[in-house]
Every structure is written in structure tokens, then in C-alpha cells.
Amino acid sequence: MLLDVSHLTVRYGGQAPAVSDVSFQLDNGEIFAVVGESGSGKSTVLRTIIGLLPENGYIAGGSICFAGRELTGLSPARWQKIRGNRIGYVFQDAGASLNPVRKIGSQFTEFIRCHRSVSRHDAKDLELDIMRRLNLSDGDRILRSYPSQLSGGMKQRVSLAMAMATGPELIIADEPTSALDTVSQAQIMRELLFLKESFGTAILLVTHNIGVAAHIADKIGIMRSGAMLECARAEEVISRPKAAYTKRLLANVMKLNEAPSIASARSGKVIFTLENIAKKYATEDGKDKTTALEHLSLKIYDGELLGIAGESGCGKSTLARLLLGLEKPDDGRVVFRGADMAQMSGPQRRAYFRQAQMVFQEPASTFSPRMKIGAVLREPLKNFRLKRPNAQQQAVKDALEGMLLPAAYVKRYPHELSGGELQRVSLARCLEIRPEIIIYDEPTSALDATIQKQVLEDISKTHAEHGLTSILISHDIALLRQVCSRIAVLYRGHVAEILRGEERLSDIRHPYTRELFGAAYTLDANAARPAAISEDCGSGDAAAGCVYYGRCGRREEACRQSMPALTDYGGGHMCACFLTDGGNDDLLG
Ligand code: SF4
Known part of the structure; x- marks a missing residue:
């Protein structure tokens, strides 16, 4: 032993x-x-x-x-x-x-x-x-x-x-x-x-x-x-x-061969346009810069539940900060309902901060451990002067009930709630402000499969009931496929592919997206242990070419020379890859 x-x-x-x-x-x-x-x-x-x-x-x-x-x-x-x-x-x-x-x-x-x-x-x-x-x-x-x-x-x-x-x-x-x-x-x-x-x-x-x-x-x-x-x-x-x-x-546990229950399709009206965005950050010693986003263009539609997939460092959190107006791009524009967000006046910016809200990965770290849930939920009502003091108690109770949480939770501290319950309180706090847009940053990554599923259902239900535009960020593409009407797959600051929620697995084109699905550890009846995957050679192999070149199992000499453009393959399915044959094999093997 x-x-x-x-x-x-x-x-x-x-x-x-x-x-x-x-x-x-x-x-x-x-x-x-x-x-x-x-x-x-x-x-x-x-x-x-x-x-x-x-x-x-x-x-x-x-x-x-x-x-x-x-x-x-x-x-x-x-x-x-x-x-x-x-x-x-x-x-x-x-x-x-x-x-x-x-x-x-x-x-x-x-x-x-x-x-x-x-x-x-x-x-x-x-x-x-x-x-x-x-x-x-x-x-x-x-x-x-x-x-x-x-x-x-x-x-x-x-x-x-x-x-x-x-x-x-x-x-x-x-x-x-x-x-x-x-x-x-x-x-x-x-x-x-x-x-x-x-x-x-x-x-x-x-x-x-x-x-x-x-x-x-x-x-x-x-x-x-x-x-x-x-x-x-x-x-x-x-x-x-x-x-x-x-x-x-x-x-x-998520299953890839289960039919997804997609929240809503896109409305056709564009709410955000990201135009050729570039964003770099200085390294900690200040001597160099790392690229968070590069040549990123993306439209987000009113009323859709958009998934953003990719590994840590792919630029998804930077994208969220740009959409929230917390940062400006170095190059390119973020356009919200036709207006450049960089040109917003002070009052416009304050109004926007009410319209767009964020739910974080670890709700516990966004609550004061010394504040009871009642006080947590009263804060936005006071700060935004949404309710008179004598109406706040009822509003807090309503907010809890709206997320199917007992009113008695007003007296509890955050550590007395489960991870899923805390994520519901986070959502309730956002909804009190009546936002139009909610961005969820890895809201389920620390949760077990049962609570993960509950939180996904909460997101989907809230999205539909409140008529929101929702952006769900996750490194887990199988999870996004369960609820999102579209999924944008990011790799090193670039959009690799944009999938429609109803896309069949066999229609997925980009080698990175195909690897993401093929490597998921699911409990599907016919799923084998993920097979050998392409070797990660790190960055810098093809400075002028495709960003995925260093890791791509299907790279060719042409991929070293230039960056493939994001091309529409019909119905909004877009892919940035020189290959034209897609996949056509069974991702579940
Ligand atoms: S362009 Fe080439 S290197 Fe890039 S993903 Fe397609 S096949 Fe791979």
C-alpha cells in the first residue's frame, strides 16, 4: 500500500x-x-x-x-x-x-x-x-x-x-x-x-x-x-x-448524442458588432506584449444565447470585458445598437452599465462573506435607487422567489448555500437591475454535473422569461451545445468557427472544433476514451499563417503562408480554415 x-x-x-x-x-x-x-x-x-x-x-x-x-x-x-x-x-x-x-x-x-x-x-x-x-x-x-x-x-x-x-x-x-x-x-x-x-x-x-x-x-x-x-x-x-x-x-453528465434543448434562435437584429478587434496586454515586466484578441470580427444578435468556447487564454474574458465596456480595443470598434462604445458619454456609459450585467465563475468570491443574502440583494436596489427603503424587503423576497429560492435565505450567509444556490443568488442580483444583456463567465466550471445542469437550466429559463441577450463563456463546448443558439469557437484571439446550435456533429468543419468535441470525456453509450490528439507544438510556428498551425493535425504548407479568412458555409455556419472538406466522420467514434 x-x-x-x-x-x-x-x-x-x-x-x-x-x-x-x-x-x-x-x-x-x-x-x-x-x-x-x-x-x-x-x-x-x-x-x-x-x-x-x-x-x-x-x-x-x-x-x-x-x-x-x-x-x-x-x-x-x-x-x-x-x-x-x-x-x-x-x-x-x-x-x-x-x-x-x-x-x-x-x-x-x-x-x-x-x-x-x-x-x-x-x-x-x-x-x-x-x-x-x-x-x-x-x-x-x-x-x-x-x-x-x-x-x-x-x-x-x-x-x-x-x-x-x-x-x-x-x-x-x-x-x-x-x-x-x-x-x-x-x-x-x-x-x-x-x-x-x-x-x-x-x-x-x-x-x-x-x-x-x-x-x-x-x-x-x-x-x-x-x-x-x-x-x-x-x-x-x-x-x-x-x-x-x-x-x-x-x-x-452531458452527453453528446443527446438532443440539445436550445434556448432561442437569433432574431436577425444585430445588438453588437465587433469589427476587426485587436487587444494586447503588456507582460508583467513591461518589456513585451501578449495578444489577447486579433482581427476578431463577430456579430451578436438581439435575443440570442451565444456560447463562446475556447481554452484559458484564448481571449474569451477579454471579449467579455470589451462587451461590458470595461475596456477599449487597441484597434477596431465595438458597436452597440449602431453606436461606437468608445464614444459613449459619461451618462450613456452609466446607463449602459445597468443594461449589461455579468455573472462570474465563482459567485462566493463576489459576495462579502460577512453580508447576509438579504443584504447582498438589497445592495443594487439601493445603489441604483430602484426601490424605496420600505419596498426593498418585498423586492428581495420576490428576487429569491423568482429563482425558486426560499425567502428564509435572506438570513443566511453565502457559505451556508451550495454552489448552485449561490449562482442563483448571483442571477437574482443581476435581474433586479432589469438588464438587457447578461454575460456569464464560466458559471459552471467549479460545479459538479448535477448542479451544472441546474445552472444551465436556470440560464436558459432566465434568458427566455426575461427576453435577454445572453453570452455564455465556457471552455466546455459540450456544455454550450446543450443550450446555445450559436457557438463562437475562439483560438488564440481569433474566431476559428461559428456553429449554429442545431449543427450536426458531422457538419463541424474546423480541426480545432472537431478536436474539442472529439476529446470530450462523456458517458455516451458508444463513447470511447478520447483518442490520440494532435501534438501541441506551442506558438510561433507560423507567424504569418494560421494560428492553429502549431497544433493542427491536418496542416499543409499553405497554412504557414497566410491566415484563412472566416468564410460563411451557409445559414451562418462560419469557419476559418483552408480545408474545404469539413469532417464527415463520426465524432463519437
Ligand atoms: S488552415 Fe490549415 S493549419 Fe489552420 S486549421 Fe485549417 S488545416 Fe489546420
């Missing part, structure tokens, strides 16, 4: 246990997936195992035995010896764990020399060797790059290579793909499998996605509210779940 966690209980300060009586075992060469929504305690379990609990966190009971040695009660110095050496770890956001102003090679060398007494030269050899063994082609170029020059998926693969450089027996991966598109997610999962099969490395994977766990794990543990609800071999949990929560999770 490599890792034996027994009756583990963890608390933060004097609060109720964040993790309560959790037990599981992991053998050499096994993958154990801990599945649960954000707040279920799964990340606390991981942080406890690697000795990285925050200051007010402590082990209140139980034991953690790693390779025959008890870890609870170890001094920080002893933890330091195990962490990074015998237990490697990969965090959720590789971008945040890499220093943006230092090249990958220098960070990699520093990591190795922290854990091994080797010369810089030998460290470099080790870096190239591990990258070669992990099929990271062009290791030299990657080591010479800054993090901002690599895609999100490539940064996470570099993190994995670093974690493997010291030859650990166990890799702990905390939601390593939650910010990545499905293609990059499949690539990371393939690499975890490769580590297990080639090096016998055990992997403890935390994920909110039971579809991923079903495809790659040997064992699955389901966590909720700090407790392990069930823990067994993966096939047993998937085919014979015991806990009602697990049954609901499995029933609500």
Missing part, C-alpha cells in the same frame, strides 16, 4: 470539519480520482497529504500513512523533504504557479536543484530527458519560452514534467484541467495514464468531472460536504453507484 488515508478529519480554526472521517487507499501504479463539487473538501484532503494546509487549518483526527511512514505530525522541514521529491504535485492553474517574468528553463532548473544536488548542466539534461520521455517535442524551444508564450495546456504539461523530474512515487493533481479546453484536458489525462503505465507512478487526481474519472481512474471516491460518500473500483461506482448523490451525478 503506497498511501493509506484513515479516518482523516481536518478543521479550519474553530469551524465545523472541512473534511470528516475520510478514508481511502492507493497502491503503486494506480489512479485514484476524488470527485466532488467545489467546497466538498476534496482539495483540503490533497493539501493535507502534501502538508500545505493554510495557517488556520489542522488535522483534528485520523492518519496519513505514505510508503509505511506516518505523515501527520511531521515537522515542516521533514515535509519539505517528501514534497517535490517523493510526492509531486500539479496545481489547478499552471499559469499561476509559474513565474511570468522568468523563462520556463530557469524555473525548471531551479526546481530540480532545490531537490537534487546536480549542476546546472546536468539539470538541463534532466529537463530535456523528461520532456522527451513525456513526448514534449521541441523541448529546447519550450525551455527558452516565457509562460505567456505557451498555451494553457502546454503550461500544464510543463508543470507535469517538473513534477516528474524528481521521480516521485505519487503525483497529486488538483483539478489540473479545469481551466483547459477539452483537447488540452484529454492531452493531460493521456499523460497521467502514460506516467502510471510507463513509470508505475500512483496518481491522486481531484476533479469535479465524473466523466474524466470514469475514463481514467482505477478507483473513484465521491466526496460531498467534507465526507466520502462512497469509494470503490471505478467500474463499480459508474455501473452500480450506491449513494443517491452519485446516481444524480451520473444521470446529469
Whole structure:
């Protein structure tokens, strides 16, 4: 037995246990997936195992035995010896764990020399060797790059290579793909499998996605509210779940061959026109600039539910900020109902801020933890002088009831609500202002399958009932396909393809979009584990050509020379690719 966690209980300060009586075992060469929504305690379990609990966190009971040695009660110095050496770890956001102003090679060398007494030269050899063994082609170029020059998926693969450089027996991966598109997610999962099969490395994977766990794990543990609800071999949990929560999770996993219930079609009236938009940001050291959006043109129609898909760093959040009027493009125009947003006067801008609202990824981080829900919902009524003080109480009650939440929630604090309920409060707060446009920024990315489905239904229902124009941003294209009337697929600041909601999977044309769908970990009856996907060669391979060139499995010499234009293939289905044959094969294989 490599890792034996027994009756583990963890608390933060004097609060109720964040993790309560959790037990599981992991053998050499096994993958154990801990599945649960954000707040279920799964990340606390991981942080406890690697000795990285925050200051007010402590082990209140139980034991953690790693390779025959008890870890609870170890001094920080002893933890330091195990962490990074015998237990490697990969965090959720590789971008945040890499220093943006230092090249990958220098960070990699520093990591190795922290854990091994080797010369810089030998460290470099080790870096190239591990990258070669992990099929990271062009290791030299990657080591010479800054993090901002690599895609999100490539940064996470570099993190994995670093974690493997010291030859650990166990890799702990905390939601390593939650910010990545499905293609990059499949690539990371393939690499975890490769580590297990080639090096016998055990992997403890935390994920909110039971579809991923079903495809790659040997064992699955389901966590909720700090407790392990069930823990067994993966096939047993998937085919014979015991806990009602697990049954609901499995029933609500997105399926690609399920007919989508699309919210509404476009009206034909344009509300936003983005004309040849370019936006760059300075790197943190101020010496360089990274491109967020380039030559981006897009029309958004009144009353449509538009999905924006792509991996982290593709420009979708920049697009949202431009639409909200929080930023101006460096080049090009954002036109709202015929008027250039950059030319809005102060009063016009203030009026616009009421018309367009945003729902964020993590509602908990947008609420003060010390404000009760009633006060949260009273704020916009006061700030925008929408209701007299004596009418506010009733308006708050109505707002809660409108989202099917009990009126008694006015007395609750945000931490007393589930992730899905908090997202409903966010929506209720937006709707109080009676906006015309709502932009949702990854509203479901930290939620489990059941709550994800509820939130999608809420978005769809709100969109229809309030006659809104809605823009739903997500890295998960299978999720967008469930409700959106159109989906714009972004890749490195460019529109790769615009799909209609009713598009058949076989009509999808762009190699990137096809890979996004083909790499989704679904539980469709005939879905196999996502197949080998094209190698990510990073950026810079074809500066003048197609932005997807470095990663495209179907690239040709012509793709290096010039950028394909976004071409209409009929009915608003647009694609930026020189290929004319589309796909025509079954994406579910
Ligand atoms: S233009 Fe070429 S490189 Fe770009 S997506 Fe199409 S086939 Fe691939």
C-alpha cells in the first residue's frame, strides 16, 4: 500500500470539519480520482497529504500513512523533504504557479536543484530527458519560452514534467484541467495514464468531472460536504453507484448524442458588432506584449444565447470585458445598437452599465462573506435607487422567489448555500437591475454535473422569461451545445468557427472544433476514451499563417503562408480554415 488515508478529519480554526472521517487507499501504479463539487473538501484532503494546509487549518483526527511512514505530525522541514521529491504535485492553474517574468528553463532548473544536488548542466539534461520521455517535442524551444508564450495546456504539461523530474512515487493533481479546453484536458489525462503505465507512478487526481474519472481512474471516491460518500473500483461506482448523490451525478453528465434543448434562435437584429478587434496586454515586466484578441470580427444578435468556447487564454474574458465596456480595443470598434462604445458619454456609459450585467465563475468570491443574502440583494436596489427603503424587503423576497429560492435565505450567509444556490443568488442580483444583456463567465466550471445542469437550466429559463441577450463563456463546448443558439469557437484571439446550435456533429468543419468535441470525456453509450490528439507544438510556428498551425493535425504548407479568412458555409455556419472538406466522420467514434 503506497498511501493509506484513515479516518482523516481536518478543521479550519474553530469551524465545523472541512473534511470528516475520510478514508481511502492507493497502491503503486494506480489512479485514484476524488470527485466532488467545489467546497466538498476534496482539495483540503490533497493539501493535507502534501502538508500545505493554510495557517488556520489542522488535522483534528485520523492518519496519513505514505510508503509505511506516518505523515501527520511531521515537522515542516521533514515535509519539505517528501514534497517535490517523493510526492509531486500539479496545481489547478499552471499559469499561476509559474513565474511570468522568468523563462520556463530557469524555473525548471531551479526546481530540480532545490531537490537534487546536480549542476546546472546536468539539470538541463534532466529537463530535456523528461520532456522527451513525456513526448514534449521541441523541448529546447519550450525551455527558452516565457509562460505567456505557451498555451494553457502546454503550461500544464510543463508543470507535469517538473513534477516528474524528481521521480516521485505519487503525483497529486488538483483539478489540473479545469481551466483547459477539452483537447488540452484529454492531452493531460493521456499523460497521467502514460506516467502510471510507463513509470508505475500512483496518481491522486481531484476533479469535479465524473466523466474524466470514469475514463481514467482505477478507483473513484465521491466526496460531498467534507465526507466520502462512497469509494470503490471505478467500474463499480459508474455501473452500480450506491449513494443517491452519485446516481444524480451520473444521470446529469452531458452527453453528446443527446438532443440539445436550445434556448432561442437569433432574431436577425444585430445588438453588437465587433469589427476587426485587436487587444494586447503588456507582460508583467513591461518589456513585451501578449495578444489577447486579433482581427476578431463577430456579430451578436438581439435575443440570442451565444456560447463562446475556447481554452484559458484564448481571449474569451477579454471579449467579455470589451462587451461590458470595461475596456477599449487597441484597434477596431465595438458597436452597440449602431453606436461606437468608445464614444459613449459619461451618462450613456452609466446607463449602459445597468443594461449589461455579468455573472462570474465563482459567485462566493463576489459576495462579502460577512453580508447576509438579504443584504447582498438589497445592495443594487439601493445603489441604483430602484426601490424605496420600505419596498426593498418585498423586492428581495420576490428576487429569491423568482429563482425558486426560499425567502428564509435572506438570513443566511453565502457559505451556508451550495454552489448552485449561490449562482442563483448571483442571477437574482443581476435581474433586479432589469438588464438587457447578461454575460456569464464560466458559471459552471467549479460545479459538479448535477448542479451544472441546474445552472444551465436556470440560464436558459432566465434568458427566455426575461427576453435577454445572453453570452455564455465556457471552455466546455459540450456544455454550450446543450443550450446555445450559436457557438463562437475562439483560438488564440481569433474566431476559428461559428456553429449554429442545431449543427450536426458531422457538419463541424474546423480541426480545432472537431478536436474539442472529439476529446470530450462523456458517458455516451458508444463513447470511447478520447483518442490520440494532435501534438501541441506551442506558438510561433507560423507567424504569418494560421494560428492553429502549431497544433493542427491536418496542416499543409499553405497554412504557414497566410491566415484563412472566416468564410460563411451557409445559414451562418462560419469557419476559418483552408480545408474545404469539413469532417464527415463520426465524432463519437
Ligand atoms: S488552415 Fe490549415 S493549419 Fe489552420 S486549421 Fe485549417 S488545416 Fe489546420
